[in-house]
Amino acid sequence: MIECFVYKKIELIKHYQLIITLESTIFECKMNQQIISIKGKNIEIRYYSQDEIMLMGEFTSIIFS
Numbered sequence: 001m002i003e004c005f006v007y008k009k010i011e012l013i014k015h016y017q018l019i020i021t022l023e024s025t026i027f028e029c030k031m032n033q034q035i036i037s038i039k040g041k042n043i044e045i046r047y048y049s050q051d052e053i054m055l056m057g058e059f060t061s062i063i064f065s
Contacts, residue, residue, distance in 0.1 A: 010046075011038060011055040011062070019053075027055055037063045 013029065013036065020035065021028040022045065027038045043057035 009056055009058060011057075011059060012052060013055070014052045016051075016053055024057075029053070034064050037061075037065065039063075 013031070016029045016031050016036075018030040019028075020030060022043075024043055025039060025041060027043050029036055038055065038059055039061045040057045040059040043055055043059075045053060046056045047054040
């Protein structure tokens, strides 16, 4: 199950498996059979655990592929 919640400048991703890319303008992670790609400005990880990641930044797009 994929859960993704957007709160203005906060993105909470649950049940991720692997971080693929982390830059100030793009974040990508693997979730089951999909990859989530988040683009924006000043993207940074504020919190993470084995099960979830909280990102902060100015998000412009969220793509599931």
